Amino acid sequence: MGDYRALWSKLNMDLEKHDKLCAVLPEMFGETYLTQENRPDGMNYFNFVVSEVHGLRIEELDTHRKNGGKVLGTFCVFVPDEVILAAKAIGVGLCGGSQFWIEDGETIMPRNICPLIKAFVGAKVGGTCPYVQSCDMLVGETTCDGKKKAWEILNELVPVHVMDLPQMKKAKDYKMWMEEIKLFIAKVEELTGNKITLQGLKDAIELCNRKRNALKRLYEFRKYTPSPISGLDALLISQIAFYDDPERFTQNVESLCDELEERVKTLKPNGKKRIMITGTPMAIPNWKLHSIIEGLNAEVVVEETCTGTRYFENEVSSEGDTIEDIIKNLADRYLNINCACFTPNDGRIEDIIRYSSEYKIDGVINCNLSFCHSYGIEYARVEKSLKEKNIPVILIETDYSTEDSGQIKTRVEAFLEMISNK
Amino acid sequence: MGDYRALWSKLNMDLEKHDKLCAVLPEMFGETYLTQENRPDGMNYFNFVVSEVHGLRIEELDTHRKNGGKVLGTFCVFVPDEVILAAKAIGVGLCGGSQFWIEDGETIMPRNICPLIKAFVGAKVGGTCPYVQSCDMLVGETTCDGKKKAWEILNELVPVHVMDLPQMKKAKDYKMWMEEIKLFIAKVEELTGNKITLQGLKDAIELCNRKRNALKRLYEFRKYTPSPISGLDALLISQIAFYDDPERFTQNVESLCDELEERVKTLKPNGKKRIMITGTPMAIPNWKLHSIIEGLNAEVVVEETCTGTRYFENEVSSEGDTIEDIIKNLADRYLNINCACFTPNDGRIEDIIRYSSEYKIDGVINCNLSFCHSYGIEYARVEKSLKEKNIPVILIETDYSTEDSGQIKTRVEAFLEMISNK
Numbered sequence: 001m002g003d004y005r006a007l008w009s010k011l012n013m014d015l016e017k018h019d020k021l022c023a024v025l026p027e028m029f030g031e032t033y034l035t036q037e038n039r040p041d042g043m044n045y046f047n048f049v050v051s052e053v054h055g056l057r058i059e060e061l062d063t064h065r066k067n068g069g070k071v072l073g074t075f076c077v078f079v080p081d082e083v084i085l086a087a088k089a090i091g092v093g094l095c096g097g098s099q100f101w102i103e104d105g106e107t108i109m110p111r112n113i114c115p116l117i118k119a120f121v122g123a124k125v126g127g128t129c130p131y132v133q134s135c136d137m138l139v140g141e142t143t144c145d146g147k148k149k150a151w152e153i154l155n156e157l158v159p160v161h162v163m164d165l166p167q168m169k170k171a172k173d174y175k176m177w178m179e180e181i182k183l184f185i186a187k188v189e190e191l192t193g194n195k196i197t198l199q200g201l202k203d204a205i206e207l208c209n210r211k212r213n214a215l216k217r218l219y220e221f222r223k224y225t226p227s228p229i230s231g232l233d234a235l236l237i238s239q240i241a242f243y244d245d246p247e248r249f250t251q252n253v254e255s256l257c258d259e260l261e262e263r264v265k266t267l268k269p270n271g272k273k274r275i276m277i278t279g280t281p282m283a284i285p286n287w288k289l290h291s292i293i294e295g296l297n298a299e300v301v302v303e304e305t306c307t308g309t310r311y312f313e314n315e316v317s318s319e320g321d322t323i324e325d326i327i328k329n330l331a332d333r334y335l336n337i338n339c340a341c342f343t344p345n346d347g348r349i350e351d352i353i354r355y356s357s358e359y360k361i362d363g364v365i366n367c368n369l370s371f372c373h374s375y376g377i378e379y380a381r382v383e384k385s386l387k388e389k390n391i392p393v394i395l396i397e398t399d400y401s402t403e404d405s406g407q408i409k410t411r412v413e414a415f416l417e418m419i420s421n422k
Numbered sequence: 423m424g425d426y427r428a429l430w431s432k433l434n435m436d437l438e439k440h441d442k443l444c445a446v447l448p449e450m451f452g453e454t455y456l457t458q459e460n461r462p463d464g465m466n467y468f469n470f471v472v473s474e475v476h477g478l479r480i481e482e483l484d485t486h487r488k489n490g491g492k493v494l495g496t497f498c499v500f501v502p503d504e505v506i507l508a509a510k511a512i513g514v515g516l517c518g519g520s521q522f523w524i525e526d527g528e529t530i531m532p533r534n535i536c537p538l539i540k541a542f543v544g545a546k547v548g549g550t551c552p553y554v555q556s557c558d559m560l561v562g563e564t565t566c567d568g569k570k571k572a573w574e575i576l577n578e579l580v581p582v583h584v585m586d587l588p589q590m591k592k593a594k595d596y597k598m599w600m601e602e603i604k605l606f607i608a609k610v611e612e613l614t615g616n617k618i619t620l621q622g623l624k625d626a627i628e629l630c631n632r633k634r635n636a637l638k639r640l641y642e643f644r645k646y647t648p649s650p651i652s653g654l655d656a657l658l659i660s661q662i663a664f665y666d667d668p669e670r671f672t673q674n675v676e677s678l679c680d681e682l683e684e685r686v687k688t689l690k691p692n693g694k695k696r697i698m699i700t701g702t703p704m705a706i707p708n709w710k711l712h713s714i715i716e717g718l719n720a721e722v723v724v725e726e727t728c729t730g731t732r733y734f735e736n737e738v739s740s741e742g743d744t745i746e747d748i749i750k751n752l753a754d755r756y757l758n759i760n761c762a763c764f765t766p767n768d769g770r771i772e773d774i775i776r777y778s779s780e781y782k783i784d785g786v787i788n789c790n791l792s793f794c795h796s797y798g799i800e801y802a803r804v805e806k807s808l809k810e811k812n813i814p815v816i817l818i819e820t821d822y823s824t825e826d827s828g829q830i831k832t833r834v835e836a837f838l839e840m841i842s843n844k
Contacts, residue, residue: 110798110819112534142589145567148765149799162765167564168586172601179594343570343584371793376532377571397532 004055004130007062011133018128021100022054025285032287036230040263042256043233049240053284054130057243061134064090070192073135075120076143077306077337078165080330082208082316083185085246086200087192092131093242094138096120097283099400101128108153114369115399116283117146124157131243132158137191139184141165143341144374161187169335169342178331185327201326205318211246214253215312221260222301223359226270228263229256231277231300232290238307239284273298273416274360278352278382279367280375281306286400289367292409298416302359304352305367310337313351340374348378349385356391363392363419365412370399392419426477426552429484433555440550443522444476447707454709458652462685464678465655471662475706476552479665483556486512492614495557497542498565499728499759500587502752504630504738505607507668508622509614514553515664516560518542519705521822523550530575536791537821538705539568546579553665554580559613561606563587565763566796583609591757591764600753607749623748627740633668636675637734643682644723645781648692650685651678653699653722654712660729661706695720695838696782700774700804701789702797703728708822711789714831720838724781726774727789732759735773762796770800771807778813785814785841787834792821814841 008015029050049057061071072084073094084091096119105122123129132138140151140162151160163180166173185196218237221228237256241249275298277289282305290300303309316333320326338347356364364386368376379395386393394415398404430437451472471479483493494506495516506513518541527544545551554560562573562584573582585602588595607618640659643650659678663671697720699711704727712722725731738755742748760769778786786808790798801817808815816837820826 108802110795110801112793113795113799142765145763145795146799148589149762149796152766153799153802162590164588164590164592166586167570167589168584170586172598176594176598340571341567343564344574371534371795373532373535373567373793373795374571377535377568377575379532380530380575 002055004058007058008054008130008133010062011058011130012127013130013133014127017126018054018130021098021128024100025053026051028285032291033232033236036232039233040229040256040259042252042259043236045252045255046233046236046240049244050236057245058130058134060245061090061092061131065134065136070136071134072188072191073132073138075139075147076141077311078141078143078334078339079139079163080181080184080334081246082201082204082330083181083188083196085204085207086196087188087194089188089192089194092135093283094120094123094129094132094135095242095281095283096123096129097239097286097400099402101126102400104128109150112371113146114280114372116281116369117150119283119400121150121153124154137161137187139163143339144372146371165341166335167341167343174331174335177335178327181327181330185323196323198321198323198326201323202318205316205326205329207246207250209315209318211241211250211253212312212315214250214257215241217257218253218260219302219309219312221257221264224264224267225274225360226267226272227274227299227301228260228267230294231275231303232287232294235282235287235290235300235303235307236284238303238311239282241311242284242307270299271297273362273419274301275299276302276304276352276355276359276361276364277308277367278304278364279379280369280372282367283307288398288400288402288405289365289396289408292405293365293412296409296413296416298412301361302355304348304355306339309351309355310339313337340378345378349381352382353385353389356386356389361391363394363415365415366393366395368395368397370397392422424477426480429480430476430552430555432484433480433552434549435552435555436549439548440476440552443520443550446522447475448473450707454713455654455658458654461655462651462678462681464674464681465658467674467677468655468658468662471666472658479667480552480556482667483512483514483553487556487558492558493556494610494613495554495560497561497569498563499733500563500565500756500761501561501585502603502606502756503668504623504626504752505603505610505618507626507629508618509610509616511610511614511616514557515705516542516545516551516554516557517664517703517705518545518551519661519708519822521824523548524822526550531572534793535568536566536702536794538703538791539572541705541822543572543575546576559583559609561585565761566794568793587763588757589763589765596753596757599757600749603749603752607745618745620743620745620748623745624740627738627748627751629668629672631737631740633663633672633675634734634737636672636679637663639679640675640682641724641731641734643679643686646686646689647696647782648689648694649696649721649723650682650689652716653697653725654709654716657704657709657712657722657725657729658706660725660733661704663733664706664729692721693719695784695841696723697721698724698726698774698777698781698783698786699730699789700726700786701801702791702794704789705729710820710822710824710827711787711818711830714827715787715834718831718835718838720784720834723783724777726770726777728761731773731777732761735759762800767800771803774804775807775811778808778811783813785816785837787837788815788817790817790819792819814844
């Protein structure tokens, strides 16, 4: 990585503290990722993106802002990227996946909140994330109690616009979500000074759909036995999707897929158990569970998470002659994401069952970030539904620390053994 | 208490397990309540209600049902009692305050959920609460992630209607809440077979407002120094408000208030520190924190909680010529409750500051039920606001177990000493 200290300094970062983060990440990435054997060449681009995670991309954001553009930080797959792009702004996902930020987060948040929330609050409080520092506005949503109340705290440090996500999926909720998208459009227009047009939205939809389809194509290859790409690599790509330039990202995913298309012609059985991860998202650089699983005789072949299928499933239709039509299309697509924040959330159970067969799953690992109530309670239904289908499932509740890694490894080993003996 | 075993048996209760609960409660009540000195005579009614908590009132519910009436179980101050009463049904608050139910709750819920939720789920799962067993329908709401997802689990055991509470207080949210009240009216009419009329709603509003005003009158007496009634006794009255017959309850609160009106003429200083409790509700029989505080040289003189001011503040207007008018009045009153489930929730901070002066508070104890994210995160703002006003405040996070009682006592003692040295 080049020298970006002048840039970081301009962003009011705590350079000394940030140095500590920079010192840990490359080693962690090297150990987790670069030790994998037989990786596709197409992963080189994503390796490079990680190596420049706090550098080149931050410089791009800086250039964009110097040219009068705005940067919006988001935390959730419900915030419509299309609106941000249509206003010629850049959206970056800010969910934090590192234990590094927890300590600062806990200075202002209760300890018994999910690590993802403590991490992004800590990143802002400590001034150690150049993405957060590059944002002109943060866009929160009311997907869980933890996040809903965290915006109040962050709003004292940086402007936050909160999108009020419905908690059900009745007809009224689609209408309400359309209203929220309209408010968001007005807010983004005000911030950027750019008018959002019908054509602008259609172009953004086209770009976002292409990105979704590239990820969908990638996931299709994971249905092969064995998968031509590791779960770790697929997870990394999903994580990078949240902050990379969407056009460049899509091209690189497509190139990788072209390579995988060749690979699948010569696949040889590897005897590994095929695992689905379902549950809470894994923000970069949270590779903990995948790393443990793939260190054993198993491969993760699908993630039914927000850093997985929930991010790219279903396109937005670009049909329509008015902005109102397009807003309806956006509301329809986004509100159909099956997050545990909804009650009921039967769609998620159906997705998990469907993926189990499509991806020829041997076992499901439901990962719950510690203290996530929505997914935590919903596990009872996930477990019941999978057991009825005779699909093995375990729950692993964990955070970003490595203290429980040994214990998790033992549990996953036992789970894989149980599957083998079935 | 009389012999209600035949009745409990008819309600499909686990009699053996329930016996264990019945064996603990009287002793606990005796130790906590009957050892208090110089209690008002008017407390005898409430002592009696507790002594018959699983008896006489359950018999009343049974008689009501035998006569074709319905019983609805509620969990939250946002569910409008007026609608239930207008349909000639009985509403009973079901929030559980006993450690006894936790074990059964944890068989189906994660452990790191607030004890109130685990308790009411456990009460249903174990079949050990005659109130839950007497209900024809439960009425949930989307006030927190824990409850929102708990309804899905309870709905497999008993019919649950969920009211979708907005998460903000914008104009659209008042409209949405009106729609939810309409859906609730339709549901209650369907369940009871009784048409809800304009006059029925007006009568119910009049009764509920009288009940609110009786509680308000009670709280006015607590503004005296010293308070003519203990915090423990006031808490018990609030807890009983949720399940007693509203007419009889109101009459008895008023009689008690008549007595207090005489008492305040001859008050003598007792040197006790005046404490406000703010935070999460204390469902019966959760008397833990009040008991610890009043066992020291302090008295609780106001609770800014759902088992306190949030329950009775603000009347519902009965002005209007149509049911639509009344629904608007209901929406206005209920949505103005300042619960941490809203973002932002500035009204609660204003309430706490105002009560601090009205009740001449020496210190505020913010009680948070373990794992309540909304109130837990909001504490940062409560603390900041109170410190700006130079009002001492501490946070106590606890559940229903007695394991931490000694530790809490030590912390409250230190807090009182700190106040004295100010």
